[in-house]
Amino acid sequence: MSMSPRNPHPIPAQTAHIARAAFPRASLAIRVRDELGEFFHDADFADLYPRRGQPAWPPGRLALVAVLQFVEGLTDRQTAEAVRARIDWKYALGLELTDPGFDHSVLSEFRDRLIDAGAQHRVLDSVLAAARDHGLLTGGRRMRTDSTHVLSAARDLNWLELVGETLRRALNAVASQEPDWLATHAPTEWFTHYATRVEDSRFPKSPAKRAEVGQRIGDDGTHLLNAVDTAQAPPGLRDLPEVECLRRVWEQHFHQVEGQVRRRAPKERPPSAERLVTPYDPEARTGAKRDLLWSGYKVHLTETCEADAPHLITNVTTTDASVSDDRMAAVVHAGLAERGLLPAEHWVDSGYANAAALATARRDHGVELHGPLKSVTNAQTRGDAAYSQDAFVIDWDAQSVRCPHGRTSTGWGQGRSQAGLAVIRVRFSPADCRTCPALRDCVSSPKAQRRELTLRPRADHEVLHEARVLQSTGEWKERYKVRAGVEGAVSQGVQAHGLRRSRYRGLAKTGLQHQITGAAMNLVRIDAHLRGMPRARTRTSPVAALRPAG
Secondary structure, eight states, X not given: OBOOOOOOOOOOXXXXXXXXXXXXXXXXXXXXXXXXXXXXXXXXXXXXXXXXXXXXXXXXXXXXXXXXXXXXXXXXXXXXXXXXXXXXXXXXXXXXXXXXXXXXXXXXXXXHHHHHTTOTTHHHHHHHHHHHHTTSOOSSSEEEEEEEEEEOSSOOOOHHHHHHHHXXXXXXXXXXXXXXXXXXXXXXXHHHHSSSOOOGGGSOSSXXXXXXXXXXXXXXXXXXHHXXXXXXXXXXXXXXXXXXXXXXXXXXXXXXXXXXXXXXXXXXSOOTTXXXXXXXXXXXXXXEETTEEEEXXXXXXXXXXXXXXXXXXXXXXXXXXXXXXXXXXXXXXXXXXXXXXOOSEEEOOTTTOOHHHHHHIIIIIOOEXXXXXXXXXXXTTOTTSTTSGGGSEEETTTTXXXXXXXXXXXXXXXXXXXXXXXXXXXXXXXXXXXXXXXXXXXXXXXXXXXXEEEEOOHHHHHHHHHHHHHHTSHHHHXXXXXXXXXXXXXXXXXXXXXXXXXXXXXXXXXXXXXXXXXXXXXXXXXXXXXTTXXXXXXXXXXXXXXXXXX
């Protein structure tokens, strides 16, 4: 399909007349069109289409349809029907009442074009640009961020289901491409074991028999991999995505022991960040947060939080579930910088706040990152300990440290922490420490003969010290209350817009879903602002309301 930009799309007179009569108090779609005008432009998506070919439905209109779809939580078929039948949607899109719309498959094609071009952010960008043009959004103030878990579109699988379904999927792919070859190489029992979906209810209950089933699946999968890797196998079989997925899962869960296929012990398996959890969504990973475990992804929502303007989603970032929040502050700031929406203050929870994140935010973006720093539990580094790091005087220029008893360190070297972060390791002389009467109070090990310190780089150390002092004040604790409001954004996304579960498979498609969801949430919030609707207050249960003061 080809596309020639055709903006603007004026509202036909008959459509406007009927829409006003049918919606005397307007609707979200009508109000958004009246107040913001056409904020999706065909030219913004022109590079997604070839210049020649059958004319495509205008992409600016498709972008608005995609957002309205997520505003109301519709399927593609329901959305296509709404374009065909809804008067207020025709008004917003500038369509004649007789316009038949499009086939529902056009929506999935449009999403694929966005992903193929790496343009997932354009939908949200257009909404933010319109909000800024109409004075509803300004940068340089306060914002807040939080994350929530997202379940994969694929069903959860236990270990037997994982390896069984992975093998069955690979067999189906091979059977589709080379049926004659598979028919001659597959043992007869495979057509019994792998002809239908693998489900746990069909497996035996006893652990010993389940282990036998797992062993049989491991042997069968290894047999298939060996067969497709031979020179006699049809070309291309070994490169099928399903076969490659089988190979990855088998490498993660099985190995050869004296020529026999054996299941790997838990400590022999790769970490969760690398381990596949389902063959139907190979980019999904296992995530953990306190007592919650899930398979899928994680989304980070950033919103404005000024009292005199609507709270708008300014950045949406999607990762697989294994990525920790403490690595995401810089990613969020980079996304805000690209949009020109960096705040002066950024309020987050303790998952995002650490010395490196605070220092990087200030140095690279001029952003003051505010979030509770995790408490120190080591007696030798805790601030209230008699011989904590705070009791030592650090001379950064001379690269030396003086202890509370006046002894000077003899070693200063660069190193890496267990997490791979840059650190400075400081050592004192055993000759100085052994004669010190406070040695046992100063060191944590009963056999240690000298004190050692692990310091962060100077910038990180100073930022961390400054933040800990600031966070001990009542003023900061009062200001930090603003962060709690972002929980409402997460709740709105989950309850009203289906944010909890991915509609699609894969990180790119899930990320696009979240970008469009952010745009949809903004339209809902802008509409509420235009109608003068007050923000919902935090609900308090009747019992909590009776809690005695203090």
